[in-house]
Amino acid sequence: MAGELPSVEACLERYIPASDLADVKRILYGGEARKLNLPDAAVSAAQERDFELLGYGFDAAPEQLRRPRIVRVGLVQNKIPLPTDTAVAVQVAALHKRIEEIVEVAAMCGVNIVCFQEAWTMPFAFCTREKLPWTEFAESAEDGPTTKFCQELAKKYNMVVISPILERDEIHGGTLWNAAVVISNSGAVLGKSRKNHIPRVGDFNESTYYMEGNTGHPVFQTQFGTIAVNICYGRHHPLNWLMYSMNGAEIIFNPSATIGTLSESLWPIEARNAAIANHCFTCPINRVGTEYYKNAFTSGDGGKAHHDLGHFYGSSYVAAPDGSRTPGLSRIYDGLLVVEMDLNLCRQVSDIWNFKMTGRYEMYAKKLTEAVQPYFTPNIIRE
């Protein structure tokens, strides 16, 4: 963490003179998101509990026939509070406690839908390729202790909770999945959305643990908006975002775990491109900090065996359908990003830009069907 830049956005604010700053920010980030006035009690609670609290708002034009559909989402990024060789149950309890104190502040800020980071109840241990003890972090999506914990939070705070966990699927041979459980503000489990695309890149050896998700692209119609969860590596696949959007998602969460050397220059691009291309809000979340493992592992890059997979750079943000975005949470601290959005903006931007109308999806359905044939002939023109 020493030497890690806390935030690009803060750096721009600090050094670029006012005469140019507005232009630089407009070009890099789009129209500036309104700053939210958060309650003093929330601000001091966040300070006491040692996490960053930021709030922004996206507005839409007034319409005659629809009222504004205002929703507040909360994105949570956090370090693991205990070393990875602590007993599994103790680690989980510490994470529950940490999340509980952040969600309490989210509630003070009026958050309606909260989303935690990928596999939030555990260290991101898939780099090790070891099974025990890591697979012991897996739980039932429907009635595991973490789901029960989240149901309590949901009821207590009248909040939709998105809880991405390592799932143990007992009714299908006890297989593991990377899944997000979606819990209604009533406390009911609405369902789950499994990670559709599994990485085989760098230290992200997740294909050793679980397979490509088989839940498709469900969207969840909650009291506060129609939402979907695109887990981590699915961020790199434009078709994955598209199908969530085709099913009606207005907010797509992207709980992730990714490190600086691998993906940091992709991070500001992909989820924001998805918000633009699909006329929706996207909410990428990344964990923070460096996680150390007792047993060394290699990275398939000729380097020495080592004990950590590098710095998770946080930087969670929200991108809006008009191409603008909030600043990110910091690269190094735990944080809660509260974003108010008028969901009417989605259809308004869609009616302006018309990407769905001009998308020619019939042509692509046909072309893609041809292209996946094993002996597909590409359309190559030679002299």
Add this chain to the structure above:
Amino acid sequence: MAGELPSVEACLERYIPASDLADVKRILYGGEARKLNLPDAAVSAAQERDFELLGYGFDAAPEQLRRPRIVRVGLVQNKIPLPTDTAVAVQVAALHKRIEEIVEVAAMCGVNIVCFQEAWTMPFAFCTREKLPWTEFAESAEDGPTTKFCQELAKKYNMVVISPILERDEIHGGTLWNAAVVISNSGAVLGKSRKNHIPRVGDFNESTYYMEGNTGHPVFQTQFGTIAVNICYGRHHPLNWLMYSMNGAEIIFNPSATIGTLSESLWPIEARNAAIANHCFTCPINRVGTEYYKNAFTSGDGGKAHHDLGHFYGSSYVAAPDGSRTPGLSRIYDGLLVVEMDLNLCRQVSDIWNFKMTGRYEMYAKKLTEAVQPYFTPNIIRE
């Protein structure tokens, strides 16, 4: 132009202290592209001819079985040299002359493939909705005067030339198309690629003039690399980029015409996302300057009738498959961006990130086929 910021990248270089600059640039732009040493004669010729000349290079790791496949591309952005009410033939001649003097410098810089901006032989007059005289700028793609002009350039400089024009298709009722003609370094016309997605946004009333392209997603196998041309608004459609890539394109050019108030915050995102998602190089090009029309027109936004559609912000750049990108050409000057790339980087990055391998295109071909049915039922989960 007065008051227009010349370049975000130059602004960062100027104000951010060295201690943070490397991190800021890495996070915003990816690994820094190598600066090219361009010949002094080219540098002074560019100065004399009053256009910006920038050069960058992207390298790949050495392989055992493939030699590096080095190619230099040239991206040209320019203002219209004459007022829009000058006689059509005179405007075209002035543009030919301007491009000729830029291409000569490109040749000095060893450029192998050059691409001009969208509809480069004319002002971007579609905002007016007037037919004459603008439709008189249309030419045959196969043997119009501009194609002949480009064939001469191609032969003279042993350069592949991509020439995006307003096309008149005499064998199909004299219809108009927005098309790019691809000319081999031998001087032969390889073929054409028509604009697949037509905007209906703001002052971009192009659907008044021509229809969605019917040439599909051809790629052109040239001596220097396998290339494709995704014209302008196709930039917003991830499936369009994907199909060019599926057909084998390693470099996808994106000749465009777009203005600041509409799209500038999308500009750094979309083509770069396409380079990442498809493991290829992308080359977005935008014209510069403000074009005035004699007859006022309205913009469908309740504002007053006016004589220009705003500032074309240039900012042409090249994005690499590893998520990095070059700085952009300026927002206000004519320019030539020379970029050297080792095409071996495409497959190397693909083997690292595996987006094609993990893309699950069969699933999406099926889902998209379902989703385009008029009475498709979205996958919505309700409480």
